[in-house]
Amino acid sequence: MADLTPNAQGSAADLFIEMEAAQFTKTGQGACGDDVRFLTVEKENRHLVALSDGLGSGVKANVLATMTTAMAIEFLKSNIPTLEAVEIIMDSLPICEVRKIGYATFSLFDFRLGGKARISEMGNPGYIHLRGVEEVPPLKDWQVVSEHWPDREVRECEVDFRAGDRIIMCSDGVTQSGLGVRKDMKFGWRRSGVLAFARERIEREPDISARDLSLAIARQALNITPGGCKDDISCAVVYLRHPRVMRVLTGPPYYKENDAEYARQALLGPDHIVACGGTTANILERELGVKVKVRLADMKTAGGLPPIGTMEGVGIATEGILTLGRVLSALEQMRPPEKEPTAARAILERMMRHDRIEFIIGTKVNESHQDPNIPQDLELRRSVVKRIAAALEKNYRKKVTLNYY
Amino acid sequence: MEKVKVEICCGTACYLLGAANMMDIEDKLPAEWSGKVEIEAKPCLELCERExxxxxxxxxxxxxxxxxxxxxxxxxxxxxxLLGGAA
Structure with a gap:
């Protein structure tokens, strides 16, 4: 964050907007009664978030929340006025047999890179806008009320959302955590508690990602309440920043004379480089004069994939096509990295920490992979990488580039 | 021989054709060989492409x-x- 100018809207093309959420479901319920949805409208360079908390909990609440976010995000995208959108949503929600109302809260975030952000809220805790650790008030805010639903007041805010800023939105499961069970929190954690916690985390880790911050807030809300999750917990964080770039080098170049240039692509800093493939690692060893070191302990605990190696000052090295295949299936099925074998987990965790992922692909085919004795089909590197790119873009909103050698 | 250096290829083909079974080879070394065998995993020895x-x-x-x-x-x-029947 240190390299961000305070108001860098002029360089909007260089910016990346990270949008992430963390959720915990109320203990004993099979479905989360909150829903969070993200949408990027590439053509307009526009980024939308909808967070909704459905009335009650479990499946019924989930249906209300999911219907609300699904409709709200489409209305936002189509520039339907908020009041009209709210009325359609409220008129559409199924009525709860017990409570005789149909209700779901929402927080909507709408931002065009280079412009101002609009936030609309109904029933949720007020959003938090942080510039570093300082809270930023909206440029202006006003209330709108529907004639059909006079008790449903919507707060609309215009927000000066700049490079380095974060917006935090959450359901009341976060702000009311601890309520009724903690003597020191008579009214729960409250918005002020979330604000203080977020400031403290950012002070300690100024570059904390939206992913890590949303998870930290949701986890803290969970920890505050002893004896399990008393209400669904959802926290969404939006973070506007210069993109964190990661490079994955995989496969030897088709022409050997390109090896040196190919290897130079690995000079981006050790936290941002993965070499996937034995020959790839060998090329980097030879061209960059580094050694791939594999710890013996990693050999035993690799969890079904070849072990991971480290190249001092350059990055990490893994096996190629088996590891990439495992990364692909985790990304397509949106499995959490923690449960994957060591090498796949390392790649996935790096991918999650970065915003733009650049693949540097050598196109030479490894003939030994065609050995009929190999007990499983090995897919072609190029096609696996293309599918990884598609999954990263679709499921994780990453920017991906593919460069061939 | 005083010491034996072993490099296990962890390239895709080797791994699938049996190197996976050698990842815990260190645990199988007799105690008497302690300090006499150095085992390393290598990303790829590039031997599989040679005929x-x-x-x-x-x-x-x-x-x-x-x-x-x-x-x-x-x-x-x-x-x-190589260790001269030291096992």
């Missing part, structure tokens, strides 16, 4: 000797021979 070497998985011993179609038993036997 007439005998087939993956490959292990390289003392920088020069290539063991083709390596198995834990074959490897342990060979290490024992």
């Amino acid at each position: 007439n070497l005998g087939g993956a998985p490959y292990v390289r011993i003392n920088d020069t000797e290539v063991m083709a179609q390596a198995t834990p038993d074959k490897l342990l036997t060979r290490i024992g021979e």
Whole structure:
């Protein structure tokens, strides 16, 4: 964050907007009664978030929340006025047999890179806008009320959302955590508690990602309440920043004379480089004069994939096509990295920490992979990488580039 | 021989054709060999693309000797021979 100018809207093309959420479901319920949805409208360079908390909990609440976010995000995208959108949503929600109302809260975030952000809220805790650790008030805010639903007041805010800023939105499961069970929190954690916690985390880790911050807030809300999750917990964080770039080098170049240039692509800093493939690692060893070191302990605990190696000052090295295949299936099925074998987990965790992922692909085919004795089909590197790119873009909103050698 | 250096290829072909079974080879070394065997995993020894070497998985011993179609038993036997039957 240190390299961000305070108001860098002029360089909007260089910016990346990270949008992430963390959720915990109320203990004993099979479905989360909150829903969070993200949408990027590439053509307009526009980024939308909808967070909704459905009335009650479990499946019924989930249906209300999911219907609300699904409709709200489409209305936002189509520039339907908020009041009209709210009325359609409220008129559409199924009525709860017990409570005789149909209700779901929402927080909507709408931002065009280079412009101002609009936030609309109904029933949720007020959003938090942080510039570093300082809270930023909206440029202006006003209330709108529907004639059909006079008790449903919507707060609309215009927000000066700049490079380095974060917006935090959450359901009341976060702000009311601890309520009724903690003597020191008579009214729960409250918005002020979330604000203080977020400031403290950012002070300690100024570059904390939206992913890590949303998870930290949701986890803290969970920890505050002893004896399990008393209400669904959802926290969404939006973070506007210069993109964190990661490079994955995989496969030897088709022409050997390109090896040196190919290897130079690995000079981006050790936290941002993965070499996937034995020959790839060998090329980097030879061209960059580094050694791939594999710890013996990693050999035993690799969890079904070849072990991971480290190249001092350059990055990490893994096996190629088996590891990439495992990364692909985790990304397509949106499995959490923690449960994957060591090498796949390392790649996935790096991918999650970065915003733009650049693949540097050598196109030479490894003939030994065609050995009929190999007990499983090995897919072609190029096609696996293309599918990884598609999954990263679709499921994780990453920017991906593919460069061939 | 005082010490034996073993490099296990962890390239895709070797791993699938049997190197996976050698990842815990260190645990199988007899206690008497302690300090006499150095085991390393290598990203790829690039032997599988050469012809007439005998087939993956490959292990390289003392920088020069290539063991083709390596198995834990074959490897342990060979290490024992090189250490002069020290097992």
